[in-house]
Amino acid sequence: MKRTASRLAYTVIVLFVSSIAVFYAIRLSGGDATAAALPGSATEEFREEFRDRLGLNEPIYQQYFTYMGRILSGDPGNSLTNNKALTDMLTEHGRNSLILGGTAFGLVFLVGIPLGILASLRRNSWADQGIMSLSTVAMAVPNFWLALLAVWLFASTLGWLPSAGCCGTKQLILPAVVLAFEGIALTVRMTRSAMIESQNSDYVRTLRAGGLSEWRITCKHVLRNALIPIISLAGLRIGQIVGYALIVETIFGWPGLGQVLVNAVLRRDYPVAQFFSLVLVALVVLGNWLADTGYTIANPRLRKST
């Protein structure tokens, strides 16, 4: 448990550092902030007053602390473009993103692990070669193009599924599959190599010498050991899904956090960009911590402090 606690402390530090990084990154172009909110005809005095009101004229480190104070007190401010409260946007879009991201995350493991196991058990068979070639190709196809192909095939041509929209099951299928696609391919490959490594290990030889059935060894011992590296990279899969969500949500018009963030960056709506970057960064960092905790639980060598 010591490890988990120290990782938690590390996570908090990472959160702090990344909040500074995000704040500065978005503020690098600070002067333009008024361009998004005010019409082009606004006078310089008016702009100046606007900046004052938002606190943009204070030293930047002070702005940071003011800003973090407001976030922690639950009032991160409003959007510059439509004046909506950011907290309302978070609950509304966050829910959508959780549905999409959660489904994709589930697909990555529920599809990836069984396929990887199948490939490792039928090594060098046609099934294995098929799965492995497919996963190589799947990793090469950029997901935005895959999204277009999927829309073209399933929405435009076959008419089975809607091409965009929110938030029913039918609308969820295409974006979730596209979002999970590369993660599935990576998980298949990782599962396969971890299974094969475990199958060739000395401890499996010991269990064979102990007369256990091959089936039992595979299901219990090989799989349990192979899961450890897979779990250890689950945090990366979370990050991957968060990153790709920016693209996939934009393509499918899925009103989630990613779409909001991309639009805000394109429109230079900096309070939105800043706040939702922070939210996504926090999500990634906490996801990494959760994955690390899972790894610690799955691995007895780390579980009990030694």
Next chain:
Amino acid sequence: MNAIAVGSRPGEVPSGHDRSPLLEIEDLRISIASDASSFEVVKGVALTVCENEIVCLVGESGCGKSMTALSVMGLLPRGIAEVTGGRIAFEGQSLLSLQKRELRRLRADSISMIFQDPITSLDPVFTIGSVLEEVIRSHRDVSRTEAREIAVRALMEAELPDAADRLDSYPHQLSGGMRQRVMIALAIALDPKLLIADEPTTALDVTVQAQILENLRERQREREMGMLLITHDLAVVASVADRVAVMYAGEIVEEAPVDELFSDPQHPYTQGLIRALPDISVSKGSLYSIPGRVPPPQVPPPGCLFAPRCEHALDLCWEASPELSRDGAKSLRCINAQPFEIG
């Protein structure tokens, strides 16, 4: 005289072929397939292990002794090494023709094996108790509590300290020597008739080595097991073996009861091994080593495999492979054996 004295063990039955044989290996051939080529690493090995005797298989690393042991268990690495000929029989039953399930039933129950590296040989994510229990219950119809009792008894026999408390330990919480004791417990828990130990002490500290060996010998004697001990260490051979088979480049070159092998080795390779033992009674003698190197398995010499390193090699030795000739309890693969003298 030599540093390794062969201790006489009073009250012991002299070894020989008068007991019923447990394991009979005849003309065993094993090939390794690599990228493009395949070559033989075990070339017609014949070996017998009887009840209540310890047979040592000695040789340098890479001579095929571990492959021989693994083939008995049916555990040769799949897709890499393969039995290409010969016969392995356990209590008269051929192991090579057995169904997978029948072979599995024999493992741990009738034949069990201990491996060289105890660090990697135990599943790291399960407690040693659960693994022992799983193996016991896959062969015996017993309850979990009974299985744990058997496991504790086996661990105690393997002299693991605080055996009962260790059941819930993970392998990483034990030292190398303790893990090897767990491996021994796993191997003897079901009272097998034959125990194969592949370099069981090589990876351990010298002080632990002696304890483990002593323990193995005690278990073997009290259960009257047959035991095939594979080692490259003549000191180990001298301290536990009843009979010794010396292996060189995939062939058995000499086999003899242990006393005779050390007092009167016949094959020049065996003689070289014994001469190479450091002698602590001579304070500053130069060490002997067998000249030359083991021939690469890809290019075997035309005749006797040892001829390139042999001081007494005749032209005939280069031309034809000598046969293994039997003489009572002894056998020898050499046509020009010379009397042994310590050089």
Next chain:
Amino acid sequence: MTELDASRSSHAQAWDERVAAYEKEARANPWQKKLRKFSRNKLLFTGSVLGILIIGLGLIGPLIIGSDYVGQSLRNTHLPPLSEGYLLGTDQYGRDLLVRLCIGIRVSLFVAAAVTSIALVVGMALGMCGGFLGGTVDRAVRSVTDFIWGFPLILVAVLLAGGLGQGLFPVILAVGIVNVAAITRVVRGEVVVLRAKEFVEAARACGISRFRIMWRHLLPNVMAPALVLASYYVAVAIIAEAGLSFIGLGAQPPLPSLGKMVADGRGFLRINHWESTVPGIGIAGLVLSVSLIGDGLRDVFDPQLRHEAKGVEKG
């Protein structure tokens, strides 16, 4: 070792010669052996052929067909492939898709080359220093790379684009930073293992300076894994640039980027889907060839690397 008499029999001499001949062949120049392995490796072969074709198209194509990627022809919009004068057809402004494809490939290659050279040089330097020098340097290197490595690349790029504005520069910077972290991690791990090896200890015992040990003894050993990994990150860079350009954050019009071209063709899927299919195939082909080369290099150089490589982050 005592040697046998010089007066060995003719048999023995013949035998010695045979072994010597065998060993000479087995010891044959390791590069020669690797080359032989290269040419036998199917992945590498397919990947290289595909890669040479696509790169050739990008580099040499414009020299033959011209590089006028902005020229519009409003009479010839949305032409399908194999139309007269336009081998791959045209887009919504009547611009030649083949020319734009070639230039798009150039953009991808430029980004990939820039990112990968930054990542290799900086990543290897940081990784070797961290791993070999240890102590505070190592702790600093490790915490910074762990920090960056955990972040999704697209998010970093979007953040930088938010600060620096849209364009190729923030894309290169973002992908560069993340890839530096990835290569640093692996190189550092390798060096920590190497540091404990006997040959490094021997070099130290001989009083060779730390810099020289790193340069002469460690560098050649981490080169192979770093190169294999770098080939994976070339693929990452290409996909990231295309994806960011697709959502409008990367290359800005009229410069054609493959990702931007796919996005532009999006609205006309029913009229002429080739406008986004052609650049899409371009990206997929490029990435596929790079990943195949990466897989092949891994098989040849370092079968141990597969775990790290499988965890490659592309998000």
